[in-house]
Amino acid sequence: MKVVYEDNHIIIVNKCSGEIVQGDKTGDKPLCDIVKEYIKEKYNKPGNVFLGVVHRLDRPVSGLVVFAKTSKALSRLNDMFRTGDVHKTYWAITKRSDIAPEGTLTDWLTRNERQNKSYAHSKEVPGAKKAVLKYKVHSVSDNYMLLEITLLTGRHHQIRCQLAHMGCPIKGDLKYGAPRSNPDGSISLHSRRIEFVHPVSKEPICVEAEVPADKLWQLLKVKE
Numbered sequence: 001m002k003v004v005y006e007d008n009h010i011i012i013v014n015k016c017s018g019e020i021v022q023g024d025k026t027g028d029k030p031l032c033d034i035v036k037e038y039i040k041e042k043y044n045k046p047g048n049v050f051l052g053v054v055h056r057l058d059r060p061v062s063g064l065v066v067f068a069k070t071s072k073a074l075s076r077l078n079d080m081f082r083t084g085d086v087h088k089t090y091w092a093i094t095k096r097s098d099i100a101p102e103g104t105l106t107d108w109l110t111r112n113e114r115q116n117k118s119y120a121h122s123k124e125v126p127g128a129k130k131a132v133l134k135y136k137v138h139s140v141s142d143n144y145m146l147l148e149i150t151l152l153t154g155r156h157h158q159i160r161c162q163l164a165h166m167g168c169p170i171k172g173d174l175k176y177g178a179p180r181s182n183p184d185g186s187i188s189l190h191s192r193r194i195e196f197v198h199p200v201s202k203e204p205i206c207v208e209a210e211v212p213a214d215k216l217w218q219l220l221k222v223k224e
Contacts, residue, residue: 001034004064005207009073009200011035014209015065017186021056035067055081058157060172063090063191064209076199081154086196090149090159091138091211093188093220094168097145102136105162109155117175118157120165131155133162139220144171146220148192159189188217
């Protein structure tokens with residue numbers, strides 16, 4: 001966990017894969033508790049520290065997570081995420097495939113709660129939610145490619161599901177069709193950039209998260 005932006009109302013961190021944003025049935029220490037401890041220690045705060053969880057990243061995903069340090073920021077950020085006023089860009093490594101250099105994917109997703117998995121359909125089906133994203137091929141290597149993805153909707157496992165449906169499952173993502181897991185249990189999906197207007201100061205905020213230290217990430221990051 002590395003802090004990439006902080007002010008009186010907001011803190012944004014670069015999450016490592018494997019960290020959970022909020023507590024779950026595993027009982028593992030969540031990222032929100034780690035950030036609370038960081039704030040408490042940095043500012044020598046007595047008592048409980050307020051920290052609002054605004055959104056989440058799947059456990060095996062790395063990258064930017066926004067937290068609110070005040071209730072005012074929390075309520076406004078919640079509204080902004082809900083109305084699409086927070087713009088998120090992701091990077092994903094997939095097997096090299098013969099796809100268009102850029103495009104828009106539109107699918108209808110249904111969710112299986114028991115499997116914790118989404119399924120993509122080319123046409124609307126009962127209970128499905130429309131999912132739209134834009135992608136662009138950022139770079140390629142002999143066997144892999146790095147896609148830059150802009151989310152236009154926010155659905156459960158949307159990027160993972162839609163890329164798999166296109167025939168490009170994310171590296172390491174066994175749940176959505178990758179042939180092998182990554183050694184560290186991660187999937188090669190990274191929340192790279194977040195842009196929004198600060199909910200209190202109204203200043204534009206744009207932050208980026210460094211990619212994991214993995215050799216393939218480092219190669220594809222700079223390879224054009």
